[in-house]
Amino acid sequence: MSRPTHGLRDWLLQRFTAVYLGCFLVYLMVCFYRQPPRDYQQWHDWITHPAMAIASAAFILALLVHGWVGMRDVVLDYVQTLRLRLLVLSLIALVFIGCGLWALQILLPGAG
Amino acid sequence: MLMFLSLPLLIYLLDISLQGPAGFDRALDYLQTGWLRAASVIIAWSLFHHLFSGIRNLLIDIDCGVSLQQARRSAWLANIAGLAMALAWLWWIL
Numbered sequence: 001m002s003r004p005t006h007g008l009r010d011w012l013l014q015r016f017t018a019v020y021l022g023c024f025l026v027y028l029m030v031c032f033y034r035q036p037p038r039d040y041q042q043w044h045d046w047i048t049h050p051a052m053a054i055a056s057a058a059f060i061l062a063l064l065v066h067g068w069v070g071m072r073d074v075v076l077d078y079v080q081t082l083r084l085r086l087l088v089l090s091l092i093a094l095v096f097i098g099c100g101l102w103a104l105q106i107l108l109p110g111a112g
Numbered sequence: 113m114l115m116f117l118s119l120p121l122l123i124y125l126l127d128i129s130l131q132g133p134a135g136f137d138r139a140l141d142y143l144q145t146g147w148l149r150a151a152s153v154i155i156a157w158s159l160f161h162h163l164f165s166g167i168r169n170l171l172i173d174i175d176c177g178v179s180l181q182q183a184r185r186s187a188w189l190a191n192i193a194g195l196a197m198a199l200a201w202l203w204w205i206l
Contacts, residue, residue, distance in 0.1 A: 015173065018166050025163065040136035043129065071116055095120070103123050106130060 010069050017066040024059045053107055060103045064096050071096075114158045118151070149205055156201040161194030 037043035046052060071092050079085045129139035142148055168190045172178055177186050 015170060018170065022163060022166065025159075040129075040133040043136060047130065067116055067119070071113075074113065092116075095116075099119050099123055103126070106123070106127050 013065055014069050017062040020062045021059065021066060024055065024062075047107070057104055057107050060100060060107065064100045068093070068096055114155065115162065118155045121151075152205065153198060153202050157194060157198035160197035160201075161191070164190040164193045164197075 031046075037046060047056065072089065075085060075088050075092070079088055125139050125142060128135040128142075130136075143152070165187075168177075168186050171186070172183065177183060
């Protein structure tokens with residue numbers, strides 16, 4: 001199922017996404033701590049600002065990749081039979097794809 | 113695992129909070145409910161724990177603190193820092 005190069009590729013992906021996710025999360029927390037959005041308009045303007053919309057869409061994508069590699073590793077470690085593995089992995093993939101499309105659809109139309 | 117499971121809930125809150133002023137208030141109301149506050153503490157704990165142990169792993173990847181003694185110490189530090197941030201979160205939302 002896996003080719004030899006996948007391990008290193010995933011390892012690298014996991015670390016690059018981790019750095020971006022970490023930086024973005026810290027940025028989010030600092031923003032929320034210093035100036036939590038008080039009403040809809042503030043919140044909407046902040047999150048639909050083009051730079052923020054792109055950064056958060058990238059965050060969602062990085063989160064999905066990072067989450068997928070992580071969840072897949074957990075399943076490969078703990079689910080031993082092939083059929084069950086495929087079933088669980090497919091369910092997780094479905095949830096991830098669903099969440100990704102949902103989140104991007106929320107974040108991106110507002111950017112235009 | 114927990115963060116994966118909390119993903120749909122968080123996106124749902126993001127969704128309604130951006131559906132207009134009424135949706136924003138509704139999202140805030142949800143966040144005020146007891147069970148969601150309790151859930152947020154658990155989510156915050158798992159997230160901060162993950163963040164700190166992730167930073168620890170990245171540092172070890174670039175050969176910072178590889179010796180057993182240092183690695184043990186940083187593991188404890190990550191555990192405690194994650195817990196401390198979760199408690200700070202709890203204190204902040206109460």
